[in-house]
Amino acid sequence: MSTTTTTQFKHVSYLWDEAKAAEMAGDEVALLIYRSNLLGADLRLTNYGGGNTSCKAMATDPLTGNEVEVMWVKGSGGDIGTLKRSGLAALYVDRLRSLKNIYRGIEQEDEMVELFNHCIYDLASKAPSIDTPLHGFLPFKHIDHLHPDAAIAIAAAKDGKQITQELFGGTIGWVEWQKPGFDLGLQLKQCLNENPGIRGIMLGSHGLFTWGDTAYESYINTLEVIERCAQYIQDNIGKKAPVFGGVRIQSLPKEERLKKAAALAPVLRGFCSSQTRMIGHFTDDERVLEFTNSNDLDRLAPLGTSCPDHFLRTKISPLVLNLTPEESLDDVAALKAKLAPQFEEYRQMYTDYYNTCKHPNSPAIRDANPVVLLYPGVGMFTFAKDKQTARVAGEFYINAINVMKGAEAISEYTSLPRQEAFNIEYWLLEEAKLQRMPKPKSLSGRIALITGSAGGIGKAIAKKFVEEGACVILNDINQERLDGALAEFQKAYGKDVVASTLLNVTDNSTIESAFEATALAFGGVDIVVNNAGISISKSIAEHSIEEWDRLYDILVKGQFLVSKAGTAIMRKQAIGGDIINIVSKNSVVAGPNNAGYGSAKAAQAHMSRLLAAELGGDKIRVNVVNPDAVIADSNIWAGGWAEGRAKAYGITVAELPAYYAKRTLLNEVILPEDIANACYAFVSGLLNKGTGNVLNVDGGVAMAFHR
Structure with missing residues (x-):
């Protein structure tokens, strides 16, 4: 199989090594892991822990000795950039698809997750994720589901469906936003049936599905689609209007930003730790400053994120601090007096959001403090239960900024509706995942x-x-x-x-x-x-x-x-x-x-x-x-x-x-x-x-x- 490509990539990294891949010839699972690691190594393709990949291949049934089709797919949790065989779930394809026969409809789709266990081929495999049927119902041997900023920018644009149609000439399908699950898998198959020959599917507000008959074909298809999305956005940046409505304030010099951040971080940590002791992360990344210093900050920030993968880690929306870059932070009592009402307002907003959107069986309200805090002219703070979670939350919000920037350049950014966001955040399956997490160690958060x-x-x-x-x-x-x-x-x-x-x-x-x-x-x-x-x-x-x-x-x-x-x-x-x-x-x-x-x-x-x-x-x-x-x-x-x-x-x-x-x-x-x-x-x-x-x-x- 030749793996030469004439495509010149500017917005993504082509990392395929033909000699290394040749060593895995005939081992589709090894090639899946190799492809996954390459995709996960480029954060422009997908964020940490985001997306999933799969392959389908023949294997021997240990009970009958017959050859059967098995799907290997990234299991629940994990990251494709560091994925190993132990992180895969392996399922009988025919059993997974036969679950359609007992599916009772979207109101009961969560009950299908437990039934995935009846489809397990490898008893030592990882628990299947909620995205398993999205891969299972598509017929392709290799499939990539990623959350690239460039694709989500189109998926989150007001007229994203039309843009997708025009940009790809009908070769990329479109499925409107829906919470991941069994029904979304059926919708992907329906989209393919109605649009035979397409090379991928855009999920509204969510992400991208692409595929191929080999690991390499899937890899190159994925790169080409994302490259095209990114180039389209790049070509339109600043054409319609200045980025984020233009610059409203200037950033402080680097050294002064860090001084301000160091002085403010403990105060913010105290407020964010009112319920649980939190660990912080700070960044003054240029993409953050471009957003926080813009005229459109006050319009876009409250909208929140679109991709559920972003939202789950950054909360419904950030807290934009009502502080000027030049403001003195020396008087701690005065600073706290100024910040306290802002935190109370945020907590009340979050409580109202919970009370408005909750269902009779929703889990109890969680910590109402913000995760993401934006300080115009200085940078972004994120707070979470541990350093990795805080850092990743910051990375995800930069993804969200990239999405907003792209969507605004080509159309108008639209966020996930509040009720849909709540349904993801307080999803009983997500709650069950949280409950399964190990108990924090005695010095966690210290x-x-x-x-x-x-x-x-x-x-x-x-x-x-x-x-x-x-x-x-x-x-x-x-x-x-x-x-x-x-x-x-x-x-x-x-x-x-x-x-x-x-x-x-x-x-x-x-x-x-x-x-x-x-x-x-x-x-x-x-x-x-x-x-x-x-x-x-x-x-x-x-x-x-x-x-x-x-x-x-x-x-x-x-x-x-x-x-x-x-x-x-x-x-x-x-x-x-x-x-x-x-x-x-x-x-x-x-x-x-x-x-x-x-x-x-x-x-x-x-x-x-x-x-x-x-x-x-x-x-x-x-x-x-x-x-x-x-x-x-x-x-x-x-x-x-x-x-x-x-x-x-x-x-x-x-x-x-x-x-x-x-x-x-x-x-x-x-x-x-x-x-x-x-x-x-x-x-x-x-x-x-x-x-x-x-x-x-x-x-x-x-x-x-x-x-």
Whole structure:
């Protein structure tokens, strides 16, 4: 099979590798996965998690030994860009099509979903999605259903059907908007029957179906149709009228936009977290700014999105913030007073939408807060239960902006009617999918900044928090060490849950920059762990003034500055928080050669008590973990500390671990993970009514008992 093409693509990426595809010859499922991954790699073809693909091929029936036709189709959930065999559902084609015989009509079409299970060929396959019959009732061997912005722009245009007819000369069919399901599958087949020979079908307000007899034919057909849609839109941009009615305001310079966003994000996060603690995402993408800065923003934004895939992730409509780009955000009380009515108005709008559109059996109203918030001249914030969902919501709203831009260029944009939108959002099948999702982890929705987290105790705390569901900002004074830790975390946990920033706890400017980076990455902060430190063990005669100042600058002043900056963000959010200070057994135990370090640790401990007393009214808990002798992977043992302690105790450095373990009541070696577990105990929710506490993690040192 030749896979050469003379089509020149400008708006989509042609990625087909004939040699790679030849290795899969005869394996239609492998070619389906290959084609799917190529399509999913280009976000101009479909958004993350959007659309589905399928193939039909002969296979041996395990019960009869006969050859039967089987359809492999992307299962429920997942993303075609990363699709694997395990993400496919496999069904007997004849059984799936025979469901027409017992179909009772559109009012009962949801009951057909459970019947898909009677059609399963591969018992280990993924659960079939609601789009399964849309593929099953079409006769083609390979089918692509995608949500390309360019096609949806035509599908969402006021006269999209006519444009489709004229643009493709009748070779692309049209099916009016209808919620995905069994009936829509029947309508696709009817459209094909009435228009034999067509190469695809446009779904009103929704997306595109294209196909071919081979994986390559389907791939190239899909690319050609989307390329033509995109070129048509490109040719008409700005012809009828300026884009989005022209520019109304100018964007702030990049650096000023980021400063504004960092200052505002925690305030917005506080409002959006009134029901559930949310994680934020910010973008000042040029496509966002073109929309938010336009004359048509106030007309188009309230309309909401058209494609249900966009709508499910971005909510019925965004909240356009009534703030000017130049407006000062310094007075937090005044800012909150200005924003509060805007959030109340949005929540009331959403409640009215629910009450107007709900059915007797509709699920209870969900969180009425906005997901997408637009700040003209600055950018877009999105808030959701985790970082990936917030980021993807932002990506989907950019898709929606692209659709509005294209539809307005060629005609007039039309959104999904409110009742249809509600029927999708509160669809009982969608609700069932939500109920099947895993229970959130204990730190889901929480954001943690741990100082000195590129190694040792700090890294162990960061790992524990990420594993329990938190988003974490890694930081260190050493860029190389920080880069290594970031790469390690991203490989282990993914890119959405971790970010990094340089932070020197003795330099207030880097502290402020670090918290700005945290606000931009995740929307704010909930947990601050003051862990960064050094240790110097010398007698008073040998202890220099410079060493004394360095100890107090890093341990005491550093804890003060980081806590001060973290408190300011937590107060902006007004949803409480935690400060945990990693102090030491030495804060209460007097030992030899320890005047500088021990007294600095005592200052840290008492500052913790003072802050606990001061911040209780803000629901900010301040607690202390007192480690001792954490030798493994700890920076504290560098710089002569181990030698100093060994000298003080009259032993060798090699004997220190055993010496420390033997002097404890439990005879235990203390590891970084033990300190991480103690920190987790304070923030896990089990101790959320405690503040000003000290938790010793030292194996049991009687002299360190608090009396």
